[in-house]
Every structure is written in structure tokens, then in C-alpha cells.
Amino acid sequence: MNINHIAKLARLGLGEDEKSKLESELSEILDFVEQLKEVETENIEPTAHATGMENVVRPDEARRTAEDERQEILGNAPQREDNFIKVKSVLQ
Amino acid sequence: MDLASLTIAQIHEGLKNKNFSATELTEAFLSKIKERDGEIHAYLNVMEESAKKQAREVDKKIAAGEEIGILEGAPCAIKDNILIRGEKCTSGSKILEHYVAPYDAEVIKKLKEKGVVFLGKTNLDEFAMGSSTENSAFGPTRNPHDLKRVPGGSSGGSAAAVAANECAFALGSDTGGSIRQPASFCGVVGLKPTYGAVSRYGLMAMASSLDQIGPLAKNVEDCKMVFEAINGRDPKDSTSSDGNFRNSNPSQADEIRKLRIGLPKEYFAQGLDPKVEKLVKNAVQKLAAQGAKVEEISLPHTKYALPCYYIIMPSEVSANLARYDGIKYGYSAISDKRLAISDLMDVYLKSRQNGFGAEPRRRIMLGTYALSAGYYDAYYLKAQKVRTEIINDFKKAFEKVDVIITPTAPTPAFKIGEKVSDPLRMYLADIYTISVNLAGLPAISVPCGKSENLPVGLQIIGKHFSEDLIFEAASAIES
Known part of the structure; x- marks a missing residue:
């Protein structure tokens, strides 16, 4: 496993010590899940929903959030400007 | 009379008959929390003022001669991954320490x-990931039956709060056993409902094909009342x-006489504490004595449940936790004065780190x-x-x-620190509960005795939406 590649995909910063520790823990878990290969699954459908529910949809209508609720949501943002969440620039 | 030890039904009677007021009741729980929670640490946040206010509302209704509902005035605790508006909700994580x-x-x-009445929010393994509540960023919860031991997890705070009479009932969430295993360790009743039986809107998602909210309570009757609510x-x-919950009108005795119970041989095998096995089998005998038919069954893929879970669950976790960015x-690295942040990628990496x-x-x-x-085909699809x-x-x-019927967990509560350094060993604590989540079935853990002085629970699993039947079987074991 390329731990740096996976950490980047996961957008997860890792310390150097942690990388080697994670590498050994994850390979132990992956060895453990290897047993799944013993199960013959060629003609088995993968599970999509445990109780067999299918395609639940609602009308495609926008719903308004109450103003006080909107402010509470925005209030949790680390940085904001007016009613926008502020984000560090993507391009330098 | 210790008001904090009352069941929901007793609370309802007491309030109706004006033996005590809702305010007195809430005060009794709040003082129990003050007295015991210093050592147990079931709560992350006690909502004293709002709880008293809610209790006063109930008292006003009673004083006005209005009828009150069965749960009205009953003080409860909520796992801290379920949102209550205006209150902090941390999920046991530093990343949400100040989230409201x-x-x-x-x-x-x-x-x-x-x-x-909401008394407060309870401790949990971070984002409900764990079997001991030791993974909380805010320190572990201790088992009220033995403070050197874990209460189980991840709903360890909720189970401990019920067991220590720090609430009348609690809500937890269960992805691989997180309601049932702590219920077993703490000697309380805990239900993991059928997948989809309870709305998860406002529950912090961990593994969406497995997560379910459910009640923890002092007895089966209370557990059922909360589930129905x-x-x-x-x-x-x-x-x-x-769901089409079957309404069981026939008497309980009839139900038990007709009941066919399966004991999966794969669950009564190596790794199961012999004392736990004996307690579970004794309880099953009790049902057999009332006429239930007991037979050995086989669930041949049982040994693959844990490896299957340890692919599906983390896969869904990695998607769900992407939102914490x-x-x-x-928490954001951008407001952290100790850090120098260069660009957006840096915000993601360091905030999550x-x-x-x-x-x-x-x-x-x-x-x-x-x-x-x-790798998708080899792991997730497989x-x-x-x-x-x-x-x-x-x-x-x-x-x-x-x-x-199976044991809920292979052993009674283990010691704090015993498994914390070995993730794979910790995962084995959920070996009897995980299959139920994978299959979306309802299951309850109900106490069936004690080993030394530690509670032991057994698990009753039913078909989808057969909660009523497993409640019947559970009360027969309880009585």
C-alpha cells in the first residue's frame, strides 16, 4: 500500500511516525479480511440495501431554510463574509 | 424513595398521582449526576437549565389538570452524535469540540x-467508532458496576447513564453493536431497530448502510415505549x-408457547466465555420451560461477518467523514494561530490531521x-x-x-486499557452483533445474569420489522 498516495486521496495529513504505524496496522487488518476470498461469490448479487428498499424519491422542489436556522448554520463556519463561507484561494 | 431509580411507567404513575413533580424528578436525576458522574463520566454536557425548564412545563400541564403522555416528564440522555438544536454536539471528537x-x-x-426532559449529551467513542468508549477525545467513560472496566461502546455514555440512574432512558446509535454491547456490559436493555425503522436525520453519519438509532432503558417495557415514540x-x-410492525394482541404466554428459537452453533463456539455461555443457555431453558421450541441452527457465513464489516464500514466512513474539511x-487549521497555512489543500490536510x-x-x-x-472490486464489491x-x-x-438467540458479547466488560493498543482484538468485541447490522435486522440485548459481579446480556434477533416479537421474548427472559 502506498500510504502517501492514500493519505492524499483521503485529504489526511499524517506525521512520519504515524505513517509506519498505520502501514503495519492496516496491513494486519487487510490480512484479516483476506478470508473473504474463500467465499465463492461468482453468481451472487452484491447487497444494495439490507431490507430491499428501492429508489425512494421526493419531488424535486427547493425548500427554504428559515433565516435563524441559516444564521446558525453559517455561525459554525470558521471563516465567513456576510452570508458566504470564506475559503482559502485555490489558485495562487 | 429514590426517584432516579424509577422506570418510565413508574414515573408516569407518580407524576399522574402527584406523588412527586416533574421538577422534583429532574432535580433528583441532576443530583445523581452531580454525585456520580465525576467518576463515571457518562455525560459530556449536562443541560441543567433547559432540563429544569422542560420539567416546569410538564408541571404546569399537570397543575392545569391536563392529561400527560407516557413519556412526558421522563428525563433522558442523548448520545452526543445526535443533534439537539442550540446545544454542542461533539461526536466525541476534537474536530467538533465547539460545534453547535x-x-x-x-x-x-x-x-x-x-x-x-433532556438531561444532557453522553460520551461515545469518537464518531461512534469503538467498542469501549475509550476512543472519546474527552476521556473514557467508566462502567458503573466496576469503575476499572469499560462500559462498552460506542454508546458507552448512554448505557452507563442508564445503569447508574443518571437518566431514566437514553438514545444511542448502533452500527456494529454500539447499543447492544454496552447494554450488555452495563446490565441494561438496548434495542438496535430494523434498518430504516427510525429516522437518522440529525444523526452524524458513520456507515450509512449500517447505522441505526435506538433506545437504552432499564427494562424491556421502557425500551419498547421509547422505540414506539x-x-x-x-x-x-x-x-x-x-414498517409493518406486527401488533401482538395475543397474551405473552401464548406467544412464548408458540415461539421457535434458533441457537446458531457458530455463535456458541471457541472464543465464548464459558460463564457467559452458561447464563445465555440457562435463560433459553427458561423459555423452553414455558413451551418454546429450541433448536440448533447454522449461519454458515458467520466467520466472514467481521472481515466483511471491516471493508464496508470503513469504506462508508471514508465517504461520510469527508465532510469534516x-x-x-x-475545527479548522485556518483559525489555528500555531499553524502556517499555504493553500486550500493545506487547510484540508491539517484540519483533518x-x-x-x-x-x-x-x-x-x-x-x-x-x-x-x-481495488473496488476486490474489496468493497466482494x-x-x-x-x-x-x-x-x-x-x-x-x-x-x-x-x-445468541450472547451479545463474548465476555463481560473488560478492563480499561486492556485492548486499546490492538485494534483487531478490539474489533472482536463486536463479533456477535455485526451480522445483524449487515443484514439490517432488529436485535435487542437483555440482561440474563451476572458473571462474578459483572452483568451479562443475551441478544434476541428477529426478522425485519419484528420488534414486537423480540420485545415479547425479551420480557419473558426478564421476568
Whole structure:
């Protein structure tokens, strides 16, 4: 496993010590899940929903959030400007 | 009389007959929390003022001669991954240490409509990931029966609060055993409802094909009352459904006489503490003595449940926890004065590095790997196929039996620190509960005795939406 590649995909910063520790823990878990290969699954459908529910949809209508609720949501943002969440620039 | 030890039914009678007021009752629980929670640490946040206010509302109704509902005035505790508007909701994580919930979870909305009193939010393994509550960023919870031991997890705070009479009932969430295993360790009743029976709107998602909210209570009757108050379809959770809960009108004695019980041989095998096995089998004998038919059954794919779970769960975790990015809410590296942040990528990397604890990181990495290009078929797809086989095992078994009884956990509560350094050993604590989540079935853990002085629970598993039947069987074991 390329731990740096996976950490980047996961957008997860890792310390150097942690990388080697994670590498050994994850390979132990992956060895453990290897047993799944013993199960013959060629003609088995993968599970999509445990109780067999299918395609639940609602009308495609926008719903308004109450103003006080909107402010509470925005209030949790680390940085904001007016009613926008502020984000560090993507391009330098 | 110790008001804090009352069941919901007793509370209701007491309030109705004006033996005590809702305020006195809430005060009794609050002083119990003050007295005991210093050493147990079941609560992360005690909502003293709002609880007293809610109790006063109930008292006003009673004084005005209005009728009160069965849960009205009953003081409860809520796992801290379920949102209560205006209150902090941390999920046991540093990344959400200061997060304030902007809305009520559907279960909270329902309980508010019933006039329940909310005492506070309970401790949990970070993002509900763990089996001991030791993974909380805010310190472990201790088992009220033995303070050197864990209460189980991840709903360890909720189970400990019920066991220590620090609340009348509690809500937890269960992804692989997180209600049932702590219920077993703490000697209380805990239900993992059928997948979809209870709305998860406002529950912090961990593994969405497995997560379910459920009640923890002092006895089966209370557990059932809370379940009835929170279940049902919610348009805001498209996986929720009304279910066709079978209304059991016949008397309990009739139900038990007709009951066919299956004991899966794979669950009574190596790794099971002999004392736990004996207690479970004694309880089953009790039902047999009342006329229930007991037979050995086989769930042949049982040994693959844990490896299957350890692909599906982390995969879903890695997707669900992507939302904690340091942008919208929670801890952000950008407001951390100790850090120099260069660009947006840096915000993501450092917010998540500093915000998440070891177990979420482990699972995010594992899940990201399992879902990454070239590995999807070998891991996630394979696991979902094995999952189908696990579901088929249960389908076949339920052609022959009405309920399946197993131990809830292989051992009673273990010592704090005992398994914390070995993730794989910790995962084995959920070996009897995980299949139930994979198959979306309802299951209850009910106390069946003590080993030394530690409680032991057994698990009753039913068909989808057969909660009523497992409540019947559970009360027969309880009585």
C-alpha cells in the first residue's frame, strides 16, 4: 500500500511516525479480511440495501431554510463574509 | 424513595398521582449526576437549565389538570452524535469540540413533542467508532458496576447513564453493536431497530448502510415505549420506512408457547466465555420451560461477518467523514494561530490531521484504500457480495425459527486499557452483533445474569420489522 498516495486521496495529513504505524496496522487488518476470498461469490448479487428498499424519491422542489436556522448554520463556519463561507484561494 | 431509580411507567404513575413533580424528578436525576458522574463520566454536557425548564412545563400541564403522555416528564440522555438544536454536539471528537447543532434530529423532535426532559449529551467513542468508549477525545467513560472496566461502546455514555440512574432512558446509535454491547456490559436493555425503522436525520453519519438509532432503558417495557415514540418514516431520511410492525394482541404466554428459537452453533463456539455461555443457555431453558421450541441452527457465513464489516464500514466512513474539511464547521487549521497555512489543500490536510483521533484516521485510510482505483472490486464489491450470503443465511434460518438467540458479547466488560493498543482484538468485541447490522435486522440485548459481579446480556434477533416479537421474548427472559 502506498500510504502517501492514500493519505492524499483521503485529504489526511499524517506525521512520519504515524505513517509506519498505520502501514503495519492496516496491513494486519487487510490480512484479516483476506478470508473473504474463500467465499465463492461468482453468481451472487452484491447487497444494495439490507431490507430491499428501492429508489425512494421526493419531488424535486427547493425548500427554504428559515433565516435563524441559516444564521446558525453559517455561525459554525470558521471563516465567513456576510452570508458566504470564506475559503482559502485555490489558485495562487 | 429514590426517584432516579424509577422506570418510565413508574414515573408516569407518580407524576399522574402527584406523588412527586416533574421538577422534583429532574432535580433528583441532576443530583445523581452531580454525585456520580465525576467518576463515571457518562455525560459530556449536562443541560441543567433547559432540563429544569422542560420539567416546569410538564408541571404546569399537570397543575392545569391536563392529561400527560407516557413519556412526558421522563428525563433522558442523548448520545452526543445526535443533534439537539442550540446545544454542542461533539461526536466525541476534537474536530467538533465547539460545534453547535443548528437543528433538531428527527428523534429529538419526536421526543420533544412527547414532553421528554433532556438531561444532557453522553460520551461515545469518537464518531461512534469503538467498542469501549475509550476512543472519546474527552476521556473514557467508566462502567458503573466496576469503575476499572469499560462500559462498552460506542454508546458507552448512554448505557452507563442508564445503569447508574443518571437518566431514566437514553438514545444511542448502533452500527456494529454500539447499543447492544454496552447494554450488555452495563446490565441494561438496548434495542438496535430494523434498518430504516427510525429516522437518522440529525444523526452524524458513520456507515450509512449500517447505522441505526435506538433506545437504552432499564427494562424491556421502557425500551419498547421509547422505540414506539421514535419510529416511523421521515421524508428527511429516504431510508426510513413505516414498517409493518406486527401488533401482538395475543397474551405473552401464548406467544412464548408458540415461539421457535434458533441457537446458531457458530455463535456458541471457541472464543465464548464459558460463564457467559452458561447464563445465555440457562435463560433459553427458561423459555423452553414455558413451551418454546429450541433448536440448533447454522449461519454458515458467520466467520466472514467481521472481515466483511471491516471493508464496508470503513469504506462508508471514508465517504461520510469527508465532510469534516475545516471549511463549513468544526475545527479548522485556518483559525489555528500555531499553524502556517499555504493553500486550500493545506487547510484540508491539517484540519483533518489535527482534528481526527487515531481510530477515525485508521478507518478513513482503510476505507479510502478499499475504494481506490483498482481495488473496488476486490474489496468493497466482494464484501457486498459476501454480505448477500450473510443475509441469505438469516433468511434460511427464519424459515425454521421465529427468533435467534445468541450472547451479545463474548465476555463481560473488560478492563480499561486492556485492548486499546490492538485494534483487531478490539474489533472482536463486536463479533456477535455485526451480522445483524449487515443484514439490517432488529436485535435487542437483555440482561440474563451476572458473571462474578459483572452483568451479562443475551441478544434476541428477529426478522425485519419484528420488534414486537423480540420485545415479547425479551420480557419473558426478564421476568
